[in-house]
Amino acid sequence: MTNTPRVALITGASQGIGEGLVAGYRKLGYAVVANSRTIADSDDPMVLAVAGDIAEPGVGQRIVDAAFERFGRLDSVVNNAGIFVPKAFVDYTDEDYDNVTGVNLRGYFEVSRAAIAAMLRQGDGGHVVSISTTLVEHANSQVPSALASLTKGGVNAATRALAVEYAQRGIRSNAVALGIIRTPMHEPSDYDALAALHPVGRIGEIDDVVDAVLYLENAKFVTGEILHVDGGQSAGH
Structure with a gap:
């Protein structure tokens, strides 16, 4: 076991935003458990690095256990x-539902539950921050995505609930609601059209x-916040 002052667990860490978050937390001096x-x-x-599908029962606990075993x-x-x-709502399949809710809800639930339980035992607070989407509050007819709203809307609500439940135990809970980000999820040929969805005119x-x-990591007086990083999309168009 290596003693280190602070440790962050990041899911979806192999590419895109997750890979950037690993680098960002390392620059802050954190050790990182990357899943x-x-x-x-x-x-x-x-x-x-801890491989595992967080949609599968028990994987969240296994990742948290690995963090303690190493760090x-x-x-x-x-x-x-x-x-x-x-997709159009009526075109979603049962498989789509299982896949999206498995990661977005069960994954969030199991990782956060195991992590908060560990933070409570540790006794010196902690922080849970979740990636959401601005589509929860600002639906867009050009991007039908009710399953995203169903699942990430739940994450937003749980974010606030956990902030209040554990505020006096020193555990903060926040979310970042995103617009469209330049990641491997999107084809480069679509960037110009996607940029037009944001008032600032870029993705x-x-x-x-x-x-x-x-920012949320360092903002010790901020909890229960849904921070919009969406180029003004949630404000209107």
Whole structure:
């Protein structure tokens, strides 16, 4: 076991936003437990890669246990893993429902439950921050995505509930509601059209998301916040 002052657990950490978050937390001096369904071992001894599908029962607990086995504590969790399936509501299949709710809800629930339980035993507080979408509050006819709203809307509500439930135990709970971010999820040929969905006229960059999460990490008086990083999309168009 390596003693370290602070440890962050990040899901969906193998590419895109998750990969950026790993680098961001390392720059802050955190050790990182990086989870994805498939993830390569890191050359950095302060980054522990733990492969596993958080939609499967028990995986969340296994990742938290791995954090304690390697680093001896856990201070922050970033629920970054998510599935986004844009479809007309009547076109969603049972398989779509199982896949999206499995990661977006069960994954959030199991990782956060195991992490908060560990933070309570630890006794010195902690932080849970989750990646959501601005579509929860600002539905868009060009991007039909009711399953995203169903699941991430639940995450937003739970974010506030956990903030209030554990405020006096020093555990904060926040979320970052995103617009469209330049990640492997989107085809480069679609960027111009996607940029038009944001009042600022561009899509977001991974650094925009990392900056927002790290702001929340350092903002000790902020809890229960749904921070919109969406180029003004939630304000109107």
